[in-house]
Amino acid sequence: MTLQTQPGTATRAADPDTPLLAIEDLSVTFRTRDQTVYAVRGVDLTVTAGQTLAVIGESGSGKTVTSRAVLGLLPRTATVRGSIRLGDRQMVGLGEKELRQCLGREVGMIFQDPARSLNPTMRIGNQLTEAIRVHLPLGRRQARERAVELLAMVRLPAPARRFHEYPHQLSGGMRQRVMIAIALACQPRLLIADEATTALDVTTQAQIMDLLLDLQQRFDMGLVLISHDMGLAASYADQIAVMYAGRVVERAPTRQMISHVRMPYTRALLDATPRLERPPHAPLPVISGRPPDLTVLHDGCAFAPRCFRVQERCRAERPDLDEQEPGHEWACFFPCEDER
Numbered sequence: 001m002t003l004q005t006q007p008g009t010a011t012r013a014a015d016p017d018t019p020l021l022a023i024e025d026l027s028v029t030f031r032t033r034d035q036t037v038y039a040v041r042g043v044d045l046t047v048t049a050g051q052t053l054a055v056i057g058e059s060g061s062g063k064t065v066t067s068r069a070v071l072g073l074l075p076r077t078a079t080v081r082g083s084i085r086l087g088d089r090q091m092v093g094l095g096e097k098e099l100r101q102c103l104g105r106e107v108g109m110i111f112q113d114p115a116r117s118l119n120p121t122m123r124i125g126n127q128l129t130e131a132i133r134v135h136l137p138l139g140r141r142q143a144r145e146r147a148v149e150l151l152a153m154v155r156l157p158a159p160a161r162r163f164h165e166y167p168h169q170l171s172g173g174m175r176q177r178v179m180i181a182i183a184l185a186c187q188p189r190l191l192i193a194d195e196a197t198t199a200l201d202v203t204t205q206a207q208i209m210d211l212l213l214d215l216q217q218r219f220d221m222g223l224v225l226i227s228h229d230m231g232l233a234a235s236y237a238d239q240i241a242v243m244y245a246g247r248v249v250e251r252a253p254t255r256q257m258i259s260h261v262r263m264p265y266t267r268a269l270l271d272a273t274p275r276l277e278r279p280p281h282a283p284l285p286v287i288s289g290r291p292p293d294l295t296v297l298h299d300g301c302a303f304a305p306r307c308f309r310v311q312e313r314c315r316a317e318r319p320d321l322d323e324q325e326p327g328h329e330w331a332c333f334f335p336c337e338d339e340r
Protein backbone atom coordinates (compact mmCIF):
# COMPACT_ATOMS: atom_id res chain seq x y z
CA MET A 1 0.00 0.00 0.00
CA THR A 2 1.24 3.51 -0.75
CA LEU A 3 0.29 6.25 1.65
CA GLN A 4 -0.14 9.57 -0.07
CA THR A 5 1.67 12.62 1.30
CA GLN A 6 -0.77 14.24 3.67
CA PRO A 7 -1.81 17.90 3.71
CA GLY A 8 0.66 19.87 5.76
CA THR A 9 3.57 17.49 5.16
CA ALA A 10 4.43 18.30 1.57
CA THR A 11 6.32 21.52 2.17
CA ARG A 12 9.07 20.06 4.35
CA ALA A 13 12.49 20.49 2.83
CA ALA A 14 14.17 17.26 1.77
CA ASP A 15 17.60 18.55 0.74
CA PRO A 16 19.63 15.34 0.34
CA ASP A 17 22.80 17.13 1.51
CA THR A 18 21.31 18.18 4.85
CA PRO A 19 21.52 15.39 7.45
CA LEU A 20 18.16 14.64 9.03
CA LEU A 21 19.84 14.70 12.42
CA ALA A 22 23.16 16.33 13.28
CA ILE A 23 24.25 16.23 16.91
CA GLU A 24 27.42 18.15 17.69
CA ASP A 25 29.34 18.24 20.94
CA LEU A 26 26.26 17.35 22.98
CA SER A 27 26.63 17.30 26.74
CA VAL A 28 23.87 16.61 29.26
CA THR A 29 24.33 16.91 33.00
CA PHE A 30 21.76 16.32 35.75
CA ARG A 31 21.99 18.24 38.97
CA THR A 32 20.56 16.31 41.90
CA ARG A 33 20.47 17.63 45.47
CA ASP A 34 24.01 16.67 46.34
CA GLN A 35 25.73 15.68 43.10
CA THR A 36 26.11 16.21 39.38
CA VAL A 37 25.63 13.33 36.92
CA TYR A 38 27.65 13.75 33.70
CA ALA A 39 25.34 11.59 31.60
CA VAL A 40 26.41 12.61 28.07
CA ARG A 41 29.70 14.25 27.11
CA GLY A 42 30.83 15.64 23.78
CA VAL A 43 28.67 13.38 21.59
CA ASP A 44 28.58 13.85 17.79
CA LEU A 45 26.10 11.80 15.73
CA THR A 46 24.71 12.21 12.22
CA VAL A 47 21.84 10.44 10.47
CA THR A 48 20.96 10.89 6.81
CA ALA A 49 17.84 9.88 4.87
CA GLY A 50 17.58 6.12 4.38
CA GLN A 51 20.33 5.41 6.92
CA THR A 52 20.07 3.18 9.99
CA LEU A 53 22.35 4.14 12.86
CA ALA A 54 22.58 1.83 15.86
CA VAL A 55 23.62 3.43 19.14
CA ILE A 56 24.91 0.63 21.35
CA GLY A 57 26.09 0.42 24.93
CA GLU A 58 25.43 -1.06 28.35
CA SER A 59 22.78 0.28 30.67
CA GLY A 60 23.67 3.81 31.81
CA SER A 61 25.96 4.64 28.88
CA GLY A 62 23.85 7.64 27.86
CA LYS A 63 21.88 6.28 24.89
CA THR A 64 18.42 7.19 26.12
CA VAL A 65 19.47 10.57 27.47
CA THR A 66 20.92 11.40 24.03
CA SER A 67 17.70 10.45 22.23
CA ARG A 68 15.52 12.25 24.76
CA ALA A 69 17.63 15.36 24.28
CA VAL A 70 16.80 15.20 20.56
CA LEU A 71 13.12 15.16 21.43
CA GLY A 72 13.39 17.79 24.15
CA LEU A 73 12.00 15.24 26.62
CA LEU A 74 14.53 15.67 29.42
CA PRO A 75 13.46 16.76 32.90
CA ARG A 76 14.10 20.29 34.16
CA THR A 77 17.09 19.08 36.21
CA ALA A 78 18.98 18.49 32.94
CA THR A 79 21.38 21.02 31.46
CA VAL A 80 21.88 20.51 27.73
CA ARG A 81 24.86 22.00 25.87
CA GLY A 82 25.90 21.69 22.26
CA SER A 83 23.90 21.52 19.06
CA ILE A 84 21.09 19.23 17.90
CA ARG A 85 19.88 20.04 14.40
CA LEU A 86 16.80 18.26 13.13
CA GLY A 87 16.87 19.16 9.44
CA ASP A 88 17.20 22.95 9.50
CA ARG A 89 15.92 23.38 13.03
CA GLN A 90 18.05 23.81 16.15
CA MET A 91 16.40 21.77 18.93
CA VAL A 92 18.52 22.95 21.87
CA GLY A 93 16.71 25.81 23.55
CA LEU A 94 13.48 25.38 21.57
CA GLY A 95 10.32 26.49 23.38
CA GLU A 96 7.69 23.95 24.45
CA LYS A 97 5.18 24.98 21.81
CA GLU A 98 7.68 24.66 18.95
CA LEU A 99 8.88 21.35 20.37
CA ARG A 100 5.36 19.96 20.36
CA GLN A 101 5.01 20.98 16.71
CA CYS A 102 8.19 19.05 15.85
CA LEU A 103 7.46 15.86 17.73
CA GLY A 104 5.58 13.43 15.60
CA ARG A 105 5.89 15.65 12.56
CA GLU A 106 9.67 15.81 12.15
CA VAL A 107 10.65 12.92 14.39
CA GLY A 108 8.80 9.89 15.75
CA MET A 109 9.85 7.71 18.65
CA ILE A 110 8.99 4.23 19.87
CA PHE A 111 9.96 2.83 23.24
CA GLN A 112 10.51 -0.55 24.84
CA ASP A 113 7.18 -0.78 26.60
CA PRO A 114 4.22 0.02 24.33
CA ALA A 115 1.80 -0.93 27.13
CA ARG A 116 2.97 2.11 29.09
CA SER A 117 2.93 4.46 26.13
CA LEU A 118 -0.64 3.59 25.12
CA ASN A 119 -3.64 4.79 27.08
CA PRO A 120 -5.26 1.61 28.52
CA THR A 121 -8.73 3.21 28.66
CA MET A 122 -8.87 4.32 25.03
CA ARG A 123 -9.49 2.29 21.89
CA ILE A 124 -6.31 2.08 19.80
CA GLY A 125 -8.01 3.55 16.75
CA ASN A 126 -9.01 6.65 18.69
CA GLN A 127 -5.47 7.07 20.02
CA LEU A 128 -4.14 6.90 16.50
CA THR A 129 -6.80 9.26 15.15
CA GLU A 130 -5.91 11.81 17.86
CA ALA A 131 -2.21 11.56 17.01
CA ILE A 132 -3.03 12.25 13.35
CA ARG A 133 -5.28 15.22 14.09
CA VAL A 134 -2.72 16.94 16.33
CA HIS A 135 -0.63 17.67 13.25
CA LEU A 136 -2.69 17.22 10.13
CA PRO A 137 -5.68 19.30 9.10
CA LEU A 138 -7.98 16.32 8.57
CA GLY A 139 -11.63 15.93 9.54
CA ARG A 140 -12.60 13.13 11.91
CA ARG A 141 -13.71 10.77 9.14
CA GLN A 142 -10.61 11.30 7.00
CA ALA A 143 -8.38 10.86 10.06
CA ARG A 144 -10.13 7.59 10.92
CA GLU A 145 -9.65 6.33 7.38
CA ARG A 146 -5.98 7.20 7.56
CA ALA A 147 -5.73 5.47 10.94
CA VAL A 148 -7.03 2.21 9.45
CA GLU A 149 -4.59 2.62 6.54
CA LEU A 150 -1.74 3.08 9.00
CA LEU A 151 -2.76 -0.01 10.98
CA ALA A 152 -2.74 -1.99 7.73
CA MET A 153 0.63 -0.47 6.82
CA VAL A 154 2.17 -1.80 10.06
CA ARG A 155 0.60 -5.17 9.20
CA LEU A 156 -1.78 -5.35 12.13
CA PRO A 157 -4.11 -8.25 11.26
CA ALA A 158 -7.77 -7.23 10.64
CA PRO A 159 -7.04 -3.49 11.06
CA ALA A 160 -10.66 -2.29 10.70
CA ARG A 161 -11.74 -4.58 13.54
CA ARG A 162 -8.67 -3.96 15.73
CA PHE A 163 -9.30 -0.23 15.41
CA HIS A 164 -12.05 -0.65 18.02
CA GLU A 165 -10.00 -2.70 20.48
CA TYR A 166 -8.24 -1.62 23.67
CA PRO A 167 -4.48 -2.13 24.21
CA HIS A 168 -4.99 -5.06 26.62
CA GLN A 169 -6.74 -7.00 23.84
CA LEU A 170 -3.56 -7.00 21.73
CA SER A 171 -0.34 -9.01 22.07
CA GLY A 172 2.95 -7.22 22.86
CA GLY A 173 3.99 -7.37 19.20
CA MET A 174 0.65 -5.94 18.05
CA ARG A 175 0.89 -3.11 20.58
CA GLN A 176 4.34 -2.27 19.25
CA ARG A 177 2.86 -2.19 15.73
CA VAL A 178 0.27 0.30 16.97
CA MET A 179 3.06 2.43 18.50
CA ILE A 180 4.89 2.38 15.16
CA ALA A 181 1.67 3.48 13.42
CA ILE A 182 1.33 6.37 15.90
CA ALA A 183 5.00 7.33 15.49
CA LEU A 184 4.63 7.34 11.70
CA ALA A 185 1.19 8.99 11.62
CA CYS A 186 2.59 12.24 10.22
CA GLN A 187 5.36 10.69 8.15
CA PRO A 188 8.32 12.00 10.14
CA ARG A 189 11.64 11.87 8.30
CA LEU A 190 13.40 10.41 11.33
CA LEU A 191 12.36 7.54 13.62
CA ILE A 192 14.08 6.75 16.91
CA ALA A 193 13.49 3.24 18.29
CA ASP A 194 14.69 2.96 21.89
CA GLU A 195 15.00 -0.74 22.84
CA ALA A 196 11.77 -1.11 20.85
CA THR A 197 12.03 -4.87 20.47
CA THR A 198 13.78 -5.79 23.74
CA ALA A 199 10.60 -6.96 25.50
CA LEU A 200 9.47 -9.15 22.59
CA ASP A 201 10.20 -12.80 21.88
CA VAL A 202 12.81 -13.52 19.21
CA THR A 203 10.35 -14.23 16.39
CA THR A 204 8.26 -11.12 17.04
CA GLN A 205 11.44 -9.09 17.42
CA ALA A 206 12.56 -10.13 13.93
CA GLN A 207 9.10 -9.35 12.49
CA ILE A 208 9.07 -5.86 14.02
CA MET A 209 12.62 -5.16 12.84
CA ASP A 210 11.75 -6.31 9.31
CA LEU A 211 8.70 -4.04 9.39
CA LEU A 212 10.78 -1.05 10.57
CA LEU A 213 13.38 -1.54 7.84
CA ASP A 214 10.69 -2.00 5.21
CA LEU A 215 8.94 1.23 6.26
CA GLN A 216 12.25 3.04 6.44
CA GLN A 217 13.12 2.11 2.88
CA ARG A 218 9.66 2.89 1.60
CA PHE A 219 9.63 6.39 3.11
CA ASP A 220 13.40 7.01 2.91
CA MET A 221 13.45 7.73 6.64
CA GLY A 222 16.46 7.96 8.91
CA LEU A 223 16.29 5.30 11.62
CA VAL A 224 18.12 5.35 14.96
CA LEU A 225 18.16 2.02 16.81
CA ILE A 226 19.06 2.35 20.46
CA SER A 227 20.01 -0.97 21.98
CA HIS A 228 22.37 -2.89 24.22
CA ASP A 229 22.30 -5.73 21.68
CA MET A 230 25.27 -5.87 19.29
CA GLY A 231 23.63 -8.75 17.43
CA LEU A 232 20.64 -6.59 16.55
CA ALA A 233 22.90 -3.75 15.43
CA ALA A 234 25.02 -6.10 13.33
CA SER A 235 21.93 -7.49 11.60
CA TYR A 236 20.05 -4.27 10.88
CA ALA A 237 22.21 -1.13 11.04
CA ASP A 238 24.38 0.52 8.35
CA GLN A 239 26.49 2.23 10.93
CA ILE A 240 27.20 1.56 14.63
CA ALA A 241 28.15 4.07 17.31
CA VAL A 242 29.23 2.52 20.60
CA MET A 243 28.74 4.58 23.77
CA TYR A 244 30.48 4.19 27.11
CA ALA A 245 30.15 6.48 30.12
CA GLY A 246 28.31 9.14 28.12
CA ARG A 247 30.73 9.27 25.19
CA VAL A 248 30.92 7.69 21.74
CA VAL A 249 34.01 5.48 21.94
CA GLU A 250 33.90 3.73 18.55
CA ARG A 251 32.02 4.35 15.34
CA ALA A 252 32.17 2.68 11.91
CA PRO A 253 30.07 1.20 9.14
CA THR A 254 28.63 -2.04 10.53
CA ARG A 255 30.67 -4.53 8.52
CA GLN A 256 33.92 -2.73 9.28
CA MET A 257 33.06 -2.49 12.97
CA ILE A 258 32.24 -6.19 13.31
CA SER A 259 35.21 -7.47 11.31
CA HIS A 260 37.82 -5.04 12.70
CA VAL A 261 36.75 -4.12 16.23
CA ARG A 262 39.34 -1.76 17.69
CA MET A 263 37.96 -0.54 21.01
CA PRO A 264 38.35 -3.17 23.77
CA TYR A 265 34.92 -2.17 25.15
CA THR A 266 33.26 -3.00 21.80
CA ARG A 267 35.17 -6.30 21.77
CA ALA A 268 33.78 -7.09 25.22
CA LEU A 269 30.24 -6.15 24.10
CA LEU A 270 30.54 -8.41 21.06
CA ASP A 271 31.84 -11.26 23.19
CA ALA A 272 28.84 -10.80 25.50
CA THR A 273 26.39 -11.08 22.59
CA PRO A 274 24.40 -14.33 22.62
CA ARG A 275 25.14 -16.55 19.66
CA LEU A 276 22.73 -18.87 17.95
CA GLU A 277 24.84 -21.91 18.75
CA ARG A 278 24.89 -21.10 22.48
CA PRO A 279 22.84 -23.72 24.41
CA PRO A 280 19.46 -22.23 25.46
CA HIS A 281 20.17 -21.97 29.19
CA ALA A 282 23.90 -21.26 29.14
CA PRO A 283 24.74 -18.16 31.20
CA LEU A 284 25.62 -15.13 29.10
CA PRO A 285 29.11 -13.78 29.45
CA VAL A 286 29.08 -10.39 31.12
CA ILE A 287 31.68 -7.65 31.00
CA SER A 288 33.59 -7.92 34.23
CA GLY A 289 34.03 -4.93 36.53
CA ARG A 290 31.71 -2.16 37.62
CA PRO A 291 30.04 0.30 35.26
CA PRO A 292 31.58 3.77 35.61
CA ASP A 293 30.52 6.33 38.21
CA LEU A 294 29.11 9.21 36.18
CA THR A 295 29.31 11.68 39.06
CA VAL A 296 33.10 11.78 38.81
CA LEU A 297 35.17 13.27 35.97
CA HIS A 298 38.33 11.17 35.55
CA ASP A 299 41.47 12.19 33.69
CA GLY A 300 41.93 8.89 31.92
CA CYS A 301 39.82 6.55 29.79
CA ALA A 302 36.57 5.68 31.60
CA PHE A 303 36.88 2.03 30.52
CA ALA A 304 40.44 1.65 31.88
CA PRO A 305 39.41 -0.05 35.18
CA ARG A 306 37.66 -2.85 33.23
CA CYS A 307 39.89 -3.04 30.16
CA PHE A 308 41.93 -6.15 29.26
CA ARG A 309 44.45 -4.03 27.30
CA VAL A 310 44.91 -1.27 29.88
CA GLN A 311 48.31 0.40 30.33
CA GLU A 312 49.51 3.24 32.53
CA ARG A 313 48.81 5.94 29.95
CA CYS A 314 45.10 4.98 29.86
CA ARG A 315 44.65 5.97 33.52
CA ALA A 316 46.35 9.33 33.10
CA GLU A 317 45.07 10.58 29.78
CA ARG A 318 41.74 10.33 27.96
CA PRO A 319 41.97 9.24 24.30
CA ASP A 320 39.91 11.31 21.84
CA LEU A 321 37.54 9.76 19.32
CA ASP A 322 39.52 10.08 16.07
CA GLU A 323 39.19 8.67 12.58
CA GLN A 324 42.13 6.28 12.60
CA GLU A 325 41.21 4.25 9.51
CA PRO A 326 39.01 5.51 6.68
CA GLY A 327 35.45 5.76 8.07
CA HIS A 328 36.43 4.12 11.36
CA GLU A 329 36.81 6.18 14.54
CA TRP A 330 37.87 4.94 17.95
CA ALA A 331 39.02 6.38 21.25
CA CYS A 332 41.77 4.08 22.46
CA PHE A 333 45.56 4.23 22.82
CA PHE A 334 45.99 0.45 22.60
CA PRO A 335 43.32 -0.81 20.22
CA CYS A 336 42.62 -4.48 19.51
CA GLU A 337 44.50 -6.08 16.66
CA ASP A 338 42.67 -7.81 13.81
CA GLU A 339 43.96 -11.25 14.67
CA ARG A 340 42.60 -11.37 18.21
Ligand SMILES: Nc1ncnc2c1ncn2[C@@H]1O[C@H](COP(=O)(O)OP(=O)(O)OP(=O)(O)O)[C@@H](O)[C@H]1O
Pocket residue numbers: 030032037039057058059060061062063064065066075077228294
Ligand atom coordinates in the same frame (compact mmCIF):
# COMPACT_ATOMS: atom_id res chain seq x y z
N1 LIG B 1 16.63 12.41 35.51
C1 LIG B 1 17.85 11.97 35.80
N2 LIG B 1 18.51 12.42 36.90
C2 LIG B 1 19.76 11.99 37.19
N3 LIG B 1 20.44 11.10 36.43
C3 LIG B 1 19.84 10.62 35.33
C4 LIG B 1 18.51 11.03 34.95
N4 LIG B 1 18.18 10.37 33.80
C5 LIG B 1 19.26 9.60 33.48
N5 LIG B 1 20.23 9.75 34.39
C6 LIG B 1 21.54 9.08 34.39
O1 LIG B 1 22.17 9.29 33.14
C7 LIG B 1 22.96 8.16 32.81
C8 LIG B 1 22.64 7.72 31.39
O2 LIG B 1 21.33 7.17 31.39
P1 LIG B 1 20.63 6.59 30.08
O3 LIG B 1 19.21 6.28 30.44
O4 LIG B 1 20.86 7.48 28.92
O5 LIG B 1 21.41 5.25 29.85
P2 LIG B 1 21.12 4.15 28.75
O6 LIG B 1 22.42 3.90 28.07
O7 LIG B 1 19.99 4.53 27.88
O8 LIG B 1 20.75 2.92 29.66
P3 LIG B 1 19.45 1.98 29.59
O9 LIG B 1 19.78 0.98 28.51
O10 LIG B 1 19.41 1.37 30.95
O11 LIG B 1 18.27 2.84 29.28
C9 LIG B 1 22.65 7.07 33.85
O12 LIG B 1 23.70 7.06 34.80
C10 LIG B 1 21.38 7.57 34.49
O13 LIG B 1 21.31 7.17 35.84
